[in-house]
Amino acid sequence: MTALRLASSVLAATAATVIGLAAPAMASEKDRKFFSSVEGSWSGPGEIVAGKYKGTKFVCNFTGATPGEKVGMSLDGGCRVGLFTQKMQASVEHQGRAGYRGSFMDGSDGTGLDVVGGKVDGSKVTLTLNRNQLNGAMLARLPDENTMTVTVSVLVDEQMVPVIGMNLKRVDRGAVGSVANR
Template sequence: MKRAFLFTLLPVMAIATAGASKAETLRGADRDKKFFESVEGEWVGPGEIVAGKYKGTKFSCSFTGSTPSGTVGMTLDGDCRVGVFSQKMSATVQHSGSKGYKGSFLDGAAGKGLDIISGNVVDSRKVVFALNRNQLKGVMQARIPDDNTMNVTVSVRVDEELVPVIGMSLKRVDNGAVGSIARK
C-alpha cells in the first residue's frame, strides 16, 4: 500500500500568456523553452513523504530529462526506489493552448497514474502543474534554483487547503547544465 501511494503521487511538472501582445507571447514562449531545456539531463536524489499515513517514508529517484522536438514540453523518465522495491517512473507534459500544459504521470488517471490537467511556467526557474485522479486533486511544483538542483513538491487538496505530501531534492549528475551546451 505504501508503494502504491508513493508511486501514484510522484513527479512530474508551466504561464500561458493569454491576451498578451505578440512580443510578450514570444518572451513567454522563450521563458517556457528555457525552463524545459534546463530539465534536460540526468537527475538523482532523495525524497520523502512528508504528510499523511505514510509520513516519513523515504525514497530515492533517478531521472533522465528530455525535451520533444517541434513543441514546448518535457519528459522525465526513470525510476524511484523504496528499500528493495523499484518502480519505473515517467511524466510527460506538452504545451496545450489556453490551459498551458497537459500531460500524464505514468499512464494517466485512466490507468495507475495521474493526469496533468493544466500548468504554467512561472519563470525560467519554476513550473506549477495541476494534478488530477478521480477525487484526488493536487499541484506539483518544480523549482530549479540553480543549474544543478531541482526541488519538487507535490501537494494535495484537503478541503480547501493544499497540503504538501511529497518532497524531493534532485541533483544533476551529468557533465553540466544542458543550456550551456550548444546544440548541433
C-alpha cells in the first residue's frame, strides 16, 4: 500500500477524527455554524506520524461546501506526495436520530472509510471512523477563521494513536463563516 493510499484511507473526513461518541439526536445551530465555517478553499501540509509510512509528508488542497439545507459538509480535492496526487472526497451529514453519518471516498464498501458518528463542540468536530476492524477518529479544529488543524487517530490496544496530522490554511478570499461566537 502506498503512503498516499494509506493517507487517503485514514483521512476520512479531512475533511474531516473519538471512538464511541454518542451522536446527538438533533443538530444545533452551533453545528450548522461550525460546518459553514469550513466552506471555501483550504491548502496545507500534512504528515503520517505513525506506522509503516511514518515521516511521509504530503500537501493537500480541498474545497469545503455545505449540503444545502442539511447540517454537515463535503470536502473535495486531493493530496500530493512528490509527483503523485490522490483524489480525496468526503461528506458528512446529520441524519436525525442516527446522528452524523457519511463516507470518505467510496466508504467501507470500497477502499474508503465510513463516518459512523460525530460531535461538534465549539470550534472543533470529532468524527468516529470505521472500516471493518479499523476504528478511529478525526478531530478537525478551527483555532481561527483561516486555520484548520486535522488529526486522524486509530484505536490500537484500547488506546487512540495519532497517525496523520495536517495544518490547513484558508486560501480563498476570506472566511465564509465564523466560529468566533461560541
